[in-house]
Amino acid sequence: MIRxxxxxxxxxxxxxxxxxxxxxxxxxxxxxADATTWDKLEGPIKKVEIEAKNAKLRGDIERVFAAELGQxxxxxxxxxxxxxxxxxxxxxxxxVRGTQIAGxxxxxxxxxxxxxxxxxxxxxxxxxxIALTGSDVPAVGTLLDPRLVGRLAGALxxxxxxxxxxxxxxxxxxxxxxxxxxxxxxxVATGEQLLVGKLEVKGNTLPTGELLKxxxxxxxxxxxxxxxxxxxxxVALTELYYDRGYPNVQIANPTxxxxxxxxxGYTIVEGDRFKLGAITIKGVEPKLAKGATFSRIAIxxxxxxxxxxxxxxxxxxxEVLPLTKVDLKAKxxxxxxxxxxxx
Amino acid sequence: xxxxxxxxxxxxxxSRAIAAPVGATAVIDRPLVKLDGEIIWKSVAxxxxxxSMGQLDLRTVIEELVEEKLFLMRAAELKLTVEDxxxxxxxxxxxSENKLDxxxxxxxxxxxxxxxxxxxxxxxxxxxxLRAANLDLxxxxxxxxxxxxxxxxxxxxxxPLSDADRTAIRRELYGLAMHKARAEWVAERRKxxxxxxxxxx
Numbered sequence: 001m002i003r004x005x006x007x008x009x010x011x012x013x014x015x016x017x018x019x020x021x022x023x024x025x026x027x028x029x030x031x032x033a034d035a036t037t038w039d040k041l042e043g044p045i046k047k048v049e050i051e052a053k054n055a056k057l058r059g060d061i062e063r064v065f066a067a068e069l070g071q072x073x074x075x076x077x078x079x080x081x082x083x084x085x086x087x088x089x090x091x092x093x094x095x096v097r098g099t100q101i102a103g104x105x106x107x108x109x110x111x112x113x114x115x116x117x118x119x120x121x122x123x124x125x126x127x128x129x130i131a132l133t134g135s136d137v138p139a140v141g142t143l144l145d146p147r148l149v150g151r152l153a154g155a156l157x158x159x160x161x162x163x164x165x166x167x168x169x170x171x172x173x174x175x176x177x178x179x180x181x182x183x184x185x186x187x188v189a190t191g192e193q194l195l196v197g198k199l200e201v202k203g204n205t206l207p208t209g210e211l212l213k214x215x216x217x218x219x220x221x222x223x224x225x226x227x228x229x230x231x232x233x234x235v236a237l238t239e240l241y242y243d244r245g246y247p248n249v250q251i252a253n254p255t256x257x258x259x260x261x262x263x264x265g266y267t268i269v270e271g272d273r274f275k276l277g278a279i280t281i282k283g284v285e286p287k288l289a290k291g292a293t294f295s296r297i298a299i300x301x302x303x304x305x306x307x308x309x310x311x312x313x314x315x316x317x318x319e320v321l322p323l324t325k326v327d328l329k330a331k332x333x334x335x336x337x338x339x340x341x342x343x
Numbered sequence: 344x345x346x347x348x349x350x351x352x353x354x355x356x357x358s359r360a361i362a363a364p365v366g367a368t369a370v371i372d373r374p375l376v377k378l379d380g381e382i383i384w385k386s387v388a389x390x391x392x393x394x395s396m397g398q399l400d401l402r403t404v405i406e407e408l409v410e411e412k413l414f415l416m417r418a419a420e421l422k423l424t425v426e427d428x429x430x431x432x433x434x435x436x437x438x439s440e441n442k443l444d445x446x447x448x449x450x451x452x453x454x455x456x457x458x459x460x461x462x463x464x465x466x467x468x469x470x471x472x473l474r475a476a477n478l479d480l481x482x483x484x485x486x487x488x489x490x491x492x493x494x495x496x497x498x499x500x501x502x503p504l505s506d507a508d509r510t511a512i513r514r515e516l517y518g519l520a521m522h523k524a525r526a527e528w529v530a531e532r533r534k535x536x537x538x539x540x541x542x543x544x
Contacts, residue, residue, distance in 0.1 A: 079384050
């Protein structure tokens with residue numbers, strides 16, 4: 001749903017995350033004397049002052065804001081320039097002040113530069129150090145890049161999750177390390193490791209053994225419960241159902257029972273079983289029969305055969321589109337294979 | 344209730360008349376929230392609070408903006424994009440649904456503090472948020488026939504359900520399920536992103 005004019009959004013955030021050892025750089029407080037509000041400032045922008053220690057950075061930012069000179073104050077336009085400035089390497093934070101001067105406004109851009117990375121370490125919730133290797137690790141001596149550190153923390157979290165620590169989380173923070181430098185510490189709260197103990201399915205009319213065979217090919221007993229494998233197992237079950245006549249099947253998020261070796265339970269809502277209804281062919285024979293059990297893969301194969309046949313028959317660019325029409329009462333799905341080609 | 348004696352136009356004129364004296368200083372913009380280096384500017388929150396016409400306070404708006412930013416960051420990870428033609432199409436739908444011509448749309452946008460250009464930017468973000476949410480959560484949000492039947496029974500609707508009733512209930516349940524899934528996704532995502540909220544200044 002696109003928000004228009006009346007703003008209706010789904011507020012879904014909780015409070016901020018767990019406390020972290022944050023010591024990030026912050027800009028100076030704005031001058032309180034003779035304070036006003038931005039909408040009281042009048043006239044065109046007559047001067048832009050950049051407050052940054054680094055001369056190169058100052059020059060780069062001056063170029064971004066040069067086009068503001070002579071313009072009336074527009075916070076939306078300024079925001080675009082602030083976003084562009086934040087993308088410059090080494091910028092930690094920005095704030096814009098305006099001062100009423102004779103005949104216009106003076107803009108002051110307060111720039112806080114990123115500190116240098118003095119050291120970066122990681123540890124798990126037991127205090128055990130985690131080795132940081134690879135090209136994703138920010139280099140010591142470079143300017144702190146929060147996006148890089150955030151990505152690295154996410155990668156560490158995922159590494160634990162893949163090893164069965166399904167509730168693992170990672171957070172990071174900085175501590176001052178001399179002037180203009182910080183140490184970064186990434187902490188991974190691992191939680192309990194889960195291993196595949198037993199697999200269960202419920203809600204099914206298809207043979208349980210057949211379903212468990214599909215699951216156990218992906219989720220091996222004794223191995224860690226990896227989120228991507230759990231997801232792949234759900235997809236594999238869904239695909240099996242698609243090819244057994246159940247196009248409306250739903251597989252609920254699996255449940256985990258017990259710590260350590262856990263039982264993973266899949267609840268299945270099969271929905272109705274469909275057979276093929278009328279087969280309408282515009283072109284060549286698809287080798288599908290009315291009354292056969294619906295199978296997504298069979299339809300895909302039929303479409304492929306039709307396409308190949310059509311192409312061999314001189315329609316070099318032929319494409320085949322299976323169009324379905326569901327009859328809920330009759331529990332059938334009629335299919336029209338539409339063959340298109342451009343001469 | 345006694346009507347205020349000063350008209351809105353008069354108030355506006357009065358407020359414009361009190362211009363800042365030379366030497367007065369104001370903060371024009373600053374970061375309100377930082378998320379792993381991404382910024383939500385104070386001006387964005389101010390504009391949304393103003394647009395809500397008293398419906399939303401700053402805290403609620405911050406929560407909305409953080410949720411949107413998390414999905415926008417996800418969209419960037421997934422390299423999702425929105426074509427200009429898709430924004431044109433969305434604008435066309437909006438005009439049609441609200442029975443507005445171009446002039447009326449521009450007027451409505453102006454009242455909300457938008458220009459056509461800034462609204463296009465906002466629309467692009469909204470589409471990206473929807474796409475990221477659908478991509479990550481769409482396959483996990485299902486509405487089963489049994490759930491629809493339960494709602495129909497609770498509401499004592501005539502069965503078998505008409506297609507229109509079935510579709511309406513499915514949409515409603517899908518919306519609720521997606522809302523819940525988004526909330527869970529955001530709560531999970533917040534754990535791994537360093538979020539600093541600076542609403543105190």
